[in-house]
Amino acid sequence: MAEPRKTSLYNAHLKYGGNIVDYAGWALPVQYEGLTQEHEAVRTRAGIFDVSHMGEVEVTGPQAFDFIQYLVTNDVSVLNDNQIAYSFMCYPDGGVVDDLLVYKFSRDHYFLVINASNVEKDVEWINQHAKDFDVTVKNLSDEISEIAIQGPEAEKILQKLTDTDLSQIGFFYLKRDVNVAGANCLISRTGYTGEDGFEIYFDHEHAESLWEKLMEAGKEEGIRPAGLGSRDTLRFEATLPLYGNEISQDITPLEAGLGMFVKLNKDNFIGKDALVKQKAEGLKRKVVGIEMIDKGVPRHGYEVYADDKKIGFVTTGYFSPTLKRNIGFAMLDMDYTALETPIEIKVRNRTLKAKVVSKTFYQKHYKK
Structure with missing residues (x-):
């Protein structure tokens, strides 16, 4: 059996007492001081998570918009540049390939954030359907590290490390080329905890430095490193789904109660016919x-x-x-x-x- 892969923050997890487990083929901390303490830190102060295991796929080209609109269930035509949409990729029968975030840089440039457990399958699915469009697909998953800082004190803490006015980044918006403690980063404001917070994407070389600087910047606010355990309890309390639990190849978005992210009135997308039929016949x-x-x-x-x-x-x-x-x-x-x-x-x-x-x-x- 293959050894789990290590993110660029593996040594930081050991330093802070992370209890390492194999999650989707990655060696990641399930907790540090304890699930409940980490959960409460995010709800009341701030926590930081290593989410470098997530997958990232870039789609560019003159037909990038048409392709993404066909690939996902949500309507990306309503997105402004630098805005983000939550959506699904579905099979023709309406089952879910994956749930994902669609970052729109421009009409011909998109950045897809996908689940770690599905990267290989997703990239194959995306490439399979990209053949009919004038687009270029790049799997950037191995090139990017990501830290999420979540909680009511998240903005205050992260603001200490950048001159960019974070209050100007709206919910489900992004900003590129943000200097955070000397590292060039992409920052978004989506969250997977029910609290305010940011996702910070950057090259691997900056990972440990950024982690330590965030911990230092948040010392006064009581920041805590948080593991997979609290990530799951936080998203669950906030009614956010997890692939393989509330949605899967065998569970459609409509059955999961997530029909708001399925725009049945837009032009054709993969799975549309099956989902239209399911809605018409009743769940x-x-x-x-x-x-x-x-x-x-x-x-x-x-x-x-x-x-x-x-x-x-x-x-x-x-x-x-x-x-x-x-x-x-x-x-x-x-x-x-x-x-x-x-x-x-x-x-x-x-x-x-x-x-x-x-x-x-x-x-x-x-x-x-």
Whole structure:
């Protein structure tokens, strides 16, 4: 079995006591001092994450706009230059190849940020469909490191390291060629935690220096390094999906409750016909929020029952560090998706009582 790859921040993770695990073929910290402490740091102060494992693909050329519009479910025609859209790439049957962020530099230049676990598959999919368009596709994933700084103090901390006025970067916008502590960076403001924050992209050589300078700049504000564990609990509380959980090859964006990112009224895109049909016929199942009544944590993959029959499965579940409740998402048959519907979760050999609740667990605090 291949050794997991190391990001350019691997030594920093060891220095700060990171508990290293193999995630999508990468050696990454699941936590440092503890998941709950890191989660709370991001909610109340600031945390920094190594997200260098994410994939980046550049698409350029005279037909770049037409290609991206065909490739993804969202409508990129409404994007200004330096604006970002969240979207999906779908299979012809409506299942999800991946969810991604589309950065528009200009009409003939786009930058796609894709999931680490899907880089190889995604790049192959993008190249396969690019053949019919006058575009050039470059996989930049091995050339770029990325740090995310998240939390209510994120702007204040990062501002100490740059002369660029960060308050002028709006939510889901980007700015290129930003000097951060001597490094030329691309900065965006999207976040995957429900809090304000930034993503900083740069060449590998600056990784450890930027990490240390951010830690030093945020010392007064109580910044903490944060691992994969808190990244997942934070995104989950903020109702943000994870590929392989709430969306997958077998789960469409409509079933995941993410139809707002699927523009069925735009010109043809891959998967459009299947998604139009699914919407017209009505969903047979969908992802809902769940809350435990009995003591127990609903984990990914646990089976869900009602009326003595299996009605679905848990996609994500945790004890919420912010809400102090055992909550989750579950894919359930439509007949059981109304709020307050009683359900049962099979936890090992026990069946525990739960109920359907709103998926809006946490009020997001993005910069508007």
